[in-house]
Amino acid sequence: MAGPAGDWPEAAAATSARSVLGGYRTYARRWVFLLVISLLSYSNATLWLSFAPVADRIARHFLLSTEQINWLSLVYLVVSIPSGVVAIWVLDSVGLRWATTLGAFLNFSGSVVRSIPCMAIGTQDPFVLLLGGQSLCALAQTLVIFSPAKLAAFVWLGASVCSPVWGGQGSSVDGGPACLPELTHVPVHLANPLGILVANLLSPILVKTEEDIPLMLGTYILPAGLAFLLATACLWESVPPTPPSAGAAQSTSLSFLAGMKLVSAPCALTRNKAYIILAVCFGGGIGIFSSFSALLEQVLCVNGYSSEFAGLCGAFFITFGVLGAVALGLYVDRTKHLTEAMKIGLCLTSLAFVAFAVVSQLQGQTVALAAICSLLGFFGFSVAPVAMELAVECSFPVGEGAAAGLVFVLGQAEGVLIMVLLTSLTVRHAEPSVSTCRDGQGPLDWKVPMLLMAGLCVLFSCLLVLLFHTPYRRLQVEADASPSIQEDERPATAATLDHVPYLAATP
Numbered sequence: 046m047a048g049p050a051g052d053w054p055e056a057a058a059a060t061s062a063r064s065v066l067g068g069y070r071t072y073a074r075r076w077v078f079l080l081v082i083s084l085l086s087y088s089n090a091t092l093w094l095s096f097a098p099v100a101d102r103i104a105r106h107f108l109l110s111t112e113q114i115n116w117l118s119l120v121y122l123v124v125s126i127p128s129g130v131v132a133i134w135v136l137d138s139v140g141l142r143w144a145t146t147l148g149a150f151l152n153f154s155g156s157v158v159r160s161i162p163c164m165a166i167g168t169q170d171p172f173v174l175l176l177g178g179q180s181l182c183a184l185a186q187t188l189v190i191f192s193p194a195k196l197a198a199f200v201w202l203g204a205s206v207c208s209p210v211w212g213g214q215g216s217s218v219d220g221g222p223a224c225l226p227e228l229t230h231v232p233v234h235l236a237n238p239l240g241i242l243v244a245n246l247l248s249p250i251l252v253k254t255e256e257d258i259p260l261m262l263g264t265y266i267l268p269a270g271l272a273f274l275l276a277t278a279c280l281w282e283s284v285p286p287t288p289p290s291a292g293a294a295q296s297t298s299l300s301f302l303a304g305m306k307l308v309s310a311p312c313a314l315t316r317n318k319a320y321i322i323l324a325v326c327f328g329g330g331i332g333i334f335s336s337f338s339a340l341l342e343q344v345l346c347v348n349g350y351s352s353e354f355a356g357l358c359g360a361f362f363i364t365f366g367v368l369g370a371v372a373l374g375l376y377v378d379r380t381k382h383l384t385e386a387m388k389i390g391l392c393l394t395s396l397a398f399v400a401f402a403v404v405s406q407l408q409g410q411t412v413a414l415a416a417i418c419s420l421l422g423f424f425g426f427s428v429a430p431v432a433m434e435l436a437v438e439c440s441f442p443v444g445e446g447a448a449a450g451l452v453f454v455l456g457q458a459e460g461v462l463i464m465v466l467l468t469s470l471t472v473r474h475a476e477p478s479v480s481t482c483r484d485g486q487g488p489l490d491w492k493v494p495m496l497l498m499a500g501l502c503v504l505f506s507c508l509l510v511l512l513f514h515t516p517y518r519r520l521q522v523e524a525d526a527s528p529s530i531q532e533d534e535r536p537a538t539a540a541t542l543d544h545v546p547y548l549a550a551t552p
Contacts, residue, residue, distance in 0.1 A: 081145060081275045082189075083236040088268040089152050089189045090240025091247075092159075092182045093121050095265050096175075097339045098248040098356045099258075101346060101482045106255040107162065107171045111343065111489070115468055117179050118339035122332075122460040124183035125190075129454040132187035142280045148188035149269075149276035155181030156262075156269040163259035189237075190453065238363045238426070241338065245359030249352040319439040319515035324452045326509040327432040329463070330391065331456030333398070333502055334425055336464040338362070341418075344495065347488045348408050349479035358418040365419040366426025373427040381520070383435050384513065390428035391506040397421045398502040402495040408479060439515035463501065467494040 096103050100114045136144045159178025162171035251261040341362075342355040377386050397420045404413050433449045440448040471489040480488035 077275070077279045078141070078145075081149070081272060081280060084268055084275065085145065085149050085152060085185075085272040086189050086236035087240040087243075088156075088265070088272050089148075089182060089186050090237045091244040091265055092152070092156055092179070092269065093118065093186065094241050094244040094338060094359075095248050095261065098245050098342050098359065099252040099261070099352055100342055101352070102252050102255055103258065106258050107175070109172055112468060113172055115339065115343075115464065117175055118335075119461060119464050120176060120179045121183040121186055122335060122457045122464070124180055125187050125457045126454055126461070128184055128187045129190075129450060129457065132190070133450045135188065144188050145280060146276045148185040149273040151181050151185035152189070153266075153269040153273035155179060155183075155185065156266045160259070160262040160266060163262055235367060238367050242360050242363040245356040245363070249356040252352075317440055319513060320436065320448070322509065322513045323432065323436055323439065323515075324455050325459075326391075326505040326513070327428075327436075328452060328456035328459045329501060329505040330394070330425070330428075330432075331453070332458075332460030332463040333498055333505075335457075335460040336467055336498065337421070339464065340467065343482070343489065344405055344491045345414070346482040347480050347491060348406065349481055350411070350414070351481055354411060358415055361415055361419040362422035363426075364422070366422030369423035369425075369427030370430055374430055377431055377434075381517070383431055383438065383517065384515065387428050387431050387435060388506075388510045388513070390424050390431070391502075391509055393424040394421065394428070395499070395503045395506040397424060398499040402499040405495055406492050435515065438517045438519050441518035463498070467498060470494045470497065 096114060096117045100111065103109070103117075104111055104114045132144075135147070139147075155178040157178070158181060159175050161174045161178075247264070248261055251257055251264060338359065341359055342352055345355045345358070346352065373386055373390065377383050397417055401414070401417045401421060404410050404417060433452065436448045436452045470493045471491060473489060482488055
């Protein structure tokens with residue numbers, strides 16, 4: 046993503062003068078940006094997963110197959126592959142304000158379109174409208190995913206270099222204790238997992254019978270509509286009039302297009318072995334976790350577990366994932382053991398997936414399944430911010446937008462392949478079962494798909510452990526440059542103040 050230095054082109058030259066003049070400041074209206082992006086991220090996540098916890102009831106109500114219901118979640122991954130790269134460019138080109146407003150409009154429009162089959166009597170093909178609405182929300186997702194990083198990357202939030210969990214620009218470079226993140230960073234990065242958690246819990250609560258489906262669809266419109274209203278009425282500019290910190294003024298972050306131009310350079314991503322291994326392995330992990338979230342209810346209902354219990358397992362998955370991400374983020378900030386933490390976390394995640402593949406095929410194992418889903422989230426989610434940080438470290442000086450964005454896009458592509466493969470390997474049960482699935486069809490056998498999912502997770506973990514090695518290039522550059530930065534931030538003399546103009550960014 047574009048560095049703030051591009052928005053304040055001469056800010057680095059004015060650093061010392063600003064320190065004396067008080068030119069660095071954070072603005073109260075940053076809370077508006079924080080609220081809008083957090084609400085938008087939350088709403089988009091609920092819309093993605095709202096159908097999955099009650100897939101059987103949705104299929105029966107709209108006379109759809111299980112495969113069609115799966116596409117309502119899978120379309121998010123498919124759409125984000127071509128639109129992910131475009132979204133990063135849009136954020137760089139039109140700015141945070143207009144990109145956020147566009148994302149809010151697409152998100153709200155999608156939530157309304159997918160509700161039309163319940164509002165319009167005699168709809169001929171409800172699946173087209175449901176899929177069309179989800180596709181609009183999927184277009185918004187790519188803008189939503191990258192907006193928090195743009196917001197936190199010194200543009201509005203005045204923190205120094207902090208943990209990647211909270212959206213900072215990397216770990217501290219002096220080997221000492223890392224700084225604590227500004228509290229304003231926390232909500233925007235918890236909004237997306239919170240939305241997934243709410244969808245897992247709320248959808249089964251709202252949809253007790255098929256007649257409750259319109260209530261569920263209408264409920265999820267409300268936060269989407271509120272986010273669009275706030276984005277349209279309350280966002281006035283993409284960047285504040287002055288940088289919030291010296292770090293913002295001196296950021297060397299490249300824009301997405303500038304980063305992509307390095308593809309033909311010696312440090313090209315296509316020739317960067319460490320980056321390719323990380324992108325393929327962690328991208329596969331993203332695909333596995335996306336498939337797990339979308340298919341959890343279908344896997345569990347076959348062996349007699351209710352939709353409410355599946356939603357509870359999904360909630361544990363997210364809750365413990367956030368806790369794990371916070372804990373591991375603070376740990377790697379202090380120790381700089383990014384690679385070690387990533388490898389150990391993926392290995393533990395693989396063990397948890399193997400346990401889930403076995404226990405999910407047994408009946409009456411509610412406590413064990415809840416514990417396994419909690420461990421899956423704790424180990425799996427915790428490595429996500431570390432992996433994105435490693436993607437930036439091993440690909441430097443390619444811009445953060447290009448490095449992290451391409452990993453995300455590759456992960457979505459792998460998610461499509463994995464989910465299609467898993468669902469294609471299911472077969473219908475021939476004998477009576479204890480299934481609680483209510484899609485009007487025979488229960489599915491998920492033994493082979495679940496074992497395959499666990500096997501893929503083990504494969505990706507082994508490849509990463511054996512083949513991934515990288516120096517921390519960006520941290521080294523920042524460490525080498527830190528003395529000059531400290532020198533630049535010395536109090537300015539009166540003579541200096543006479544020659545440094547006061548600069549303001551344009552919206």
